[in-house]
Amino acid sequence: MTETFTLAHFTDVHLSPITGFVPRYWNAKRFAGFVNWHTKRRGVHQRQTADQLIADAKMLRADHIAITGDLVNLGLPGEIDAAARWLATAGQPDGVTVVPGNHDIYSTLHGDIGVARWANYMGGDADTHAFPFVRRIGPVVLIGLNSAIETQLGDAGGRLGADQIEVARDLLERLGDDGAIRVVLIHHPPLPGLAPPRRAIADAAMLQRVLEKSGAELVLYGHNHKPLLTWVDSVTGPIPVIGGGSASGSRVYKNDPLARYNLFTFFKSGDRVRIRQTVRGLETSGGPVVKLSETVLQPPD
Numbered sequence: 001m002t003e004t005f006t007l008a009h010f011t012d013v014h015l016s017p018i019t020g021f022v023p024r025y026w027n028a029k030r031f032a033g034f035v036n037w038h039t040k041r042r043g044v045h046q047r048q049t050a051d052q053l054i055a056d057a058k059m060l061r062a063d064h065i066a067i068t069g070d071l072v073n074l075g076l077p078g079e080i081d082a083a084a085r086w087l088a089t090a091g092q093p094d095g096v097t098v099v100p101g102n103h104d105i106y107s108t109l110h111g112d113i114g115v116a117r118w119a120n121y122m123g124g125d126a127d128t129h130a131f132p133f134v135r136r137i138g139p140v141v142l143i144g145l146n147s148a149i150e151t152q153l154g155d156a157g158g159r160l161g162a163d164q165i166e167v168a169r170d171l172l173e174r175l176g177d178d179g180a181i182r183v184v185l186i187h188h189p190p191l192p193g194l195a196p197p198r199r200a201i202a203d204a205a206m207l208q209r210v211l212e213k214s215g216a217e218l219v220l221y222g223h224n225h226k227p228l229l230t231w232v233d234s235v236t237g238p239i240p241v242i243g244g245g246s247a248s249g250s251r252v253y254k255n256d257p258l259a260r261y262n263l264f265t266f267f268k269s270g271d272r273v274r275i276r277q278t279v280r281g282l283e284t285s286g287g288p289v290v291k292l293s294e295t296v297l298q299p300p301d
């Protein structure tokens with residue numbers, strides 16, 4: 001394996017404007033989300049900032065872009081359509097992989113196909129978006145999970161479900177036996193305690209057990225809009241579990257940092273796969289994209 005494969009990790013771009021908020025899709029959750037967007041987040045998440053970061057990843061010739069959900073805000077068909085067009089500007093389906101977030105699968109769509117519009121970017125056949133999906137990209141295998149479900153007002157949580165976790169376990173074991181570099185993509189924090197209950201997945205403890213017993217080389221998530229590295233011990237070695245900051249934050253909001261994305265380079269050191277994490281993003285509001293940090297991931301002693 002040569003040191004040339006790089007995976008860019010983007011998350012929580014929350015593209016605007018909100019389009020298609022027509023009476024058919026009105027309900028309390030979407031009204032609250034609409035007010036929240038216009039009073040708080042609209043001035044923070046800027047599409048042009050996300051575009052600036054995507055252009056940077058392309059300029060650096062990232063081999064693939066993984067996006068861990070929350071592309072939109074109220075999960076409306078109009079927004080999801082617009083996000084599909086944005087995805088096309090980020091790259092072809094063979095260069096970009098997406099898993100949905102709670103703002104993508106948000107509330108009832110009365111039978112509309114919703115995020116199935118992104119099926120080509122989610123790995124399966126064009127007519128399905130079954131999860132987990134598997135995509136082989138160079139030396140890496142991406143395993144895409146869907147943690148998002150339609151929720152009620154005040155609930156930003158999610159659930160994988162026993163079936164999805166069971167299939168993920170089989171995939172991780174089989175791919176691990178094959179010696180693949182397994183990268184798990186999920187929107188919500190995958191471990192217990194990384195989010196308060198109303199923002200967490202209900203089955204994080206079950207997923208953690210699967211990771212411990214089946215192993216993975218890297219787990220990437222979003223949702224919290226805050227960068228965080230956590231390690232999970234597993235049968236195949238310590239797994240770095242990495243949360244990304246939003247890739248569209250054009251100004252500091254609460255404790256969320258400015259827009260950033262991760263660039264992971266995989267390389268062999270002896271028998272082991274090592275991962276270099278480079279964080280790139282804005283140092284100042286309106287500024288250029290710069291390198292914010294660079295580290296070779298190293299588990300704590």
Ligand SMILES: [Fe+2]
Nearest residue numbers: 012070223225
């Ligand atoms: Fe988000």
Ligand SMILES: [Fe+2]
Nearest residue numbers: 070101102223
């Ligand atoms: Fe989220």
